[in-house]
Amino acid sequence: MNTSMADEADRALELWREGTEVLLAGRVDDAIALFTRSLETLPTAEAYTFRGWAYSFAGKLEEAIVECRKAIATDPRFGNPYNDIGCYLMEQGRWDEAIPWFESAKKASRYEPRHFPYLNLGRLHAARGEVAEAIAELEGALTENPGDPVALRMLGHLRHKIN
Numbered sequence: 001m002n003t004s005m006a007d008e009a010d011r012a013l014e015l016w017r018e019g020t021e022v023l024l025a026g027r028v029d030d031a032i033a034l035f036t037r038s039l040e041t042l043p044t045a046e047a048y049t050f051r052g053w054a055y056s057f058a059g060k061l062e063e064a065i066v067e068c069r070k071a072i073a074t075d076p077r078f079g080n081p082y083n084d085i086g087c088y089l090m091e092q093g094r095w096d097e098a099i100p101w102f103e104s105a106k107k108a109s110r111y112e113p114r115h116f117p118y119l120n121l122g123r124l125h126a127a128r129g130e131v132a133e134a135i136a137e138l139e140g141a142l143t144e145n146p147g148d149p150v151a152l153r154m155l156g157h158l159r160h161k162i163n
Contacts, residue, residue: 003071005135006007006032008042009042009061009081010039011041012038012039012041012044012047012122013038013044013063014035015034015035015041015047016038016044016046016050017046018034018046019031019032019034019038019050019051019054020035020050023050023053023054023057023138026053028057028058029058031050031051031054032054034036034109035047035048035051035054035105036051038063039051041076043070044074044075045071045072045074045075045078045080045081046071046078046080047090048067048068048070048071048074048081049068049071049078049080049081049084050065052064052065052066052067052068052071052084052130053084055067055090056083056084056087056088057091061088061092064084064088065085065088065089066153067081068081068084068085068088069081069085071111075110076108077108077109077110078108078110078111078135079105079106079108079109079110079111079114079117080105080111080161081103082101082102082104082105082108082117083101083102083105083111083116083117083120083139085098085101086098086099086101086102086105086117086120087120088125089098089101089134090123095124095127095128096125098120099121099124102120102121102124103117103121105117106118106140111146113144113145113146113149114144114145115141115142115144115161116141118138118141118144118151119137119138119141119150119151120139121133121134121137121147122135122138122141122151122154123135123154125137126158129162131158131162134154135155135158135159137162138151138154139155140159142155
């Protein structure tokens with residue numbers, strides 16, 4: 001990478017990090033503007049994904065899904081947008097459509113935190129009363145992230161339910 005491209009990449013990353021901090025501080029519109037500037041500097045799967053996340057905070061789930069699709073087109077190895085699309089579809093009550101997105105997230109080669117799609121599929125199956133499937137997904141989450149408190153709590157609840 002030449003110096004100019006390296007500078008652009010550094011600037012895009014800086015804007016993305018700033019956007020993430022601003023989003024977590026609850027300033028959604030400011031975060032969207034920073035992610036947009038990052039994307040204008042250098043399009044990355046991360047900036048598209050996080051701009052989608054910001055749109056979801058504003059209740060704009062269709063826009064969030066569009067951003068995640070752009071992220072996947074930019075880097076199909078990045079797992080976060082697959083998981084996020086699954087979550088947005090679940091929020092819309094489109095549970096059957098969400099499942100393949102979580103499965104794709106589980107297979108993505110570049111994804112942290114890797115246990116999230118397992119947790120989300122566990123939630124989905126538990127909500128549908130599919131206890132065995134939910135338990136299998138939560139055990140998968142614990143394989144990826146041993147000791148995860150959310151998975152342990154959900155698993156304990158489901159096991160108690162079937163005893």
